[in-house]
Amino acid sequence: MDRLVKPGIVLILAMLAYHVMKGVQMTIPRIDPLLDRHILREVLLSDASSSSTNYVILCQDVNDDVSISSVFLDAYSTNDIPNTEFMVLDCTESINDVVDTDDVTTKPKTVAEYLNLNIGTYPTIFLSSPRLNLPHQVPNKHLKTGNMLLKVMQKLLIPSAVKLVSKRTLRESCLEKDTCLVLLHSKGDSKLATSSNTKEMMRALAARYEDDTSIGITYIDSDVHYLKHVEDIVLNVPDYVPSVPRMVLFQRAVGSGTTTTRLKSTVIPYPYDADINSSSSVEDLVQFITDNNNNNMTTMTTKLPQLPVLQIRTKKSTEQIRTKREKYRTRTRNNSKNNNKADTKLANDDVTNDKAERKAERDRRRTEHHKAHNLKEKTPEQLQQQEQNRRERMEQEARQWDVLDDDVIDGYDDITDDGSVEEEWLDVVSPEDGDEAEDVLDLD
Numbered sequence: 001m002d003r004l005v006k007p008g009i010v011l012i013l014a015m016l017a018y019h020v021m022k023g024v025q026m027t028i029p030r031i032d033p034l035l036d037r038h039i040l041r042e043v044l045l046s047d048a049s050s051s052s053t054n055y056v057i058l059c060q061d062v063n064d065d066v067s068i069s070s071v072f073l074d075a076y077s078t079n080d081i082p083n084t085e086f087m088v089l090d091c092t093e094s095i096n097d098v099v100d101t102d103d104v105t106t107k108p109k110t111v112a113e114y115l116n117l118n119i120g121t122y123p124t125i126f127l128s129s130p131r132l133n134l135p136h137q138v139p140n141k142h143l144k145t146g147n148m149l150l151k152v153m154q155k156l157l158i159p160s161a162v163k164l165v166s167k168r169t170l171r172e173s174c175l176e177k178d179t180c181l182v183l184l185h186s187k188g189d190s191k192l193a194t195s196s197n198t199k200e201m202m203r204a205l206a207a208r209y210e211d212d213t214s215i216g217i218t219y220i221d222s223d224v225h226y227l228k229h230v231e232d233i234v235l236n237v238p239d240y241v242p243s244v245p246r247m248v249l250f251q252r253a254v255g256s257g258t259t260t261t262r263l264k265s266t267v268i269p270y271p272y273d274a275d276i277n278s279s280s281s282v283e284d285l286v287q288f289i290t291d292n293n294n295n296n297m298t299t300m301t302t303k304l305p306q307l308p309v310l311q312i313r314t315k316k317s318t319e320q321i322r323t324k325r326e327k328y329r330t331r332t333r334n335n336s337k338n339n340n341k342a343d344t345k346l347a348n349d350d351v352t353n354d355k356a357e358r359k360a361e362r363d364r365r366r367t368e369h370h371k372a373h374n375l376k377e378k379t380p381e382q383l384q385q386q387e388q389n390r391r392e393r394m395e396q397e398a399r400q401w402d403v404l405d406d407d408v409i410d411g412y413d414d415i416t417d418d419g420s421v422e423e424e425w426l427d428v429v430s431p432e433d434g435d436e437a438e439d440v441l442d443l444d
Helices: 002-027 037-045 070-078 111-115 146-157 167-175 196-208 281-292 315-352 354-372 380-400 431-439
Strands: 054-059 084-089 124-128 179-185 215-221 225-228 246-252 265-269 309-312 412-415 421-423
Touching: 037 054, 037 084, 037 111, 037 124, 054 070, 054 146, 070 084, 070 146, 124 146, 167 179, 167 215, 167 246, 167 309, 179 196, 179 281, 196 215, 196 281, 215 225, 225 315, 246 281
Parallel strands: 054 084, 179 215
Antiparallel strands: 054 124, 179 246, 225 309, 246 265, 412 421
16 A cells, blocks of 8 residues: 555646646647737747837647647746747748748748748747847757746847957947946855846846947956956056956047047046945946046046957956056156145245246336337446436436525524424414514414
8 A cells, every 4th residue: 555655646746747737838828820910920020119029939830749848838937037928839830921021932931931940959949029130049059948048038138238258349349339338347256146236237227228339338257357458557447356346437539440540448437435236326327327428528537548458367467457556556646746846846936936027027028119119229338327317317406405504494493413403482473463463474
């Protein structure tokens, strides 16, 4: 009896699993080329103007009794991508009545032929989305598990930041854009994945600027690569610290990067005190990009003498970067001190040279006056004679104004030895004295 318990339990579980899978299969709709012509047209043409829905299509014959692929079902049950529909389609059906195939032959064209699908592999799954120019068949190597299929879907159907892994991707996806945001993320020693907040933030930014080809949203694994000519010489960019994310914004110089001019760029670091992992970072970064777009120069903007280059980070290169940054810091401090000394010396020179400048200004005006009135400069002898005449004239004027003894006012007899004047009060004659009233002295 006990020997029959375990097989019975296994049989019951198998039946439950069958009914569950059968129920899941029943919830996945099948596209009928005759009844669902508009859906089939959206799937085949990936027309963004008619729909924003993403489609995950499993090719399976309508008469095939084989159950739906477990990989497809696992991805369906764990899918978290919005606006995504999982559907089944017979890829051997004719589509001549659905789309213009430009086929003048009488042979009907099937879905597999129209999309160049390889239906010899199982399962045959392709993706259709407005983000894709054409429907894309998922390679068989990515169909081992439902999680692998889900990763392919996330990569192709969700806008995401571009990972910079080479000089070519750095140039094409970032430096040739008018504006490019680069996240320098680091896992550090913990070997943990980048925080979910950072991932969501970068996805939101990529979705925000998906249709703007002039703005690039990218990221670099700072544990593996570093930006030469940026991290080593631009002191505004924070030092590399494991597990601490950094962010910079590149701007292509106006008119550069054409057939006749070389590509030039500037860099602006994201503010030090900003929390990159905060929930409000998306709007903050959008404002940061907007404020610094169109080559608006700020105090944090640094013109790069050379284009950034993506290099492998090693212990040796990290030490070289640290040494070089310290050297630049020392040079900057010395230049600052020298500038302060120069400013002080210049202020002193301004005071010292003040008289000399005034004399030079007088000489300049004198020269202009002589030139305007056709005058000639006087010789030293003429100047000496002019000065002598001036002195004689002043002496003559002084003699004319000399006060003699007879002119001393009555009432002031003399001047004492100490320089004070001895004053005697005059007898003022009253008007009642008759004729002598005319001799009254008017003291006013």
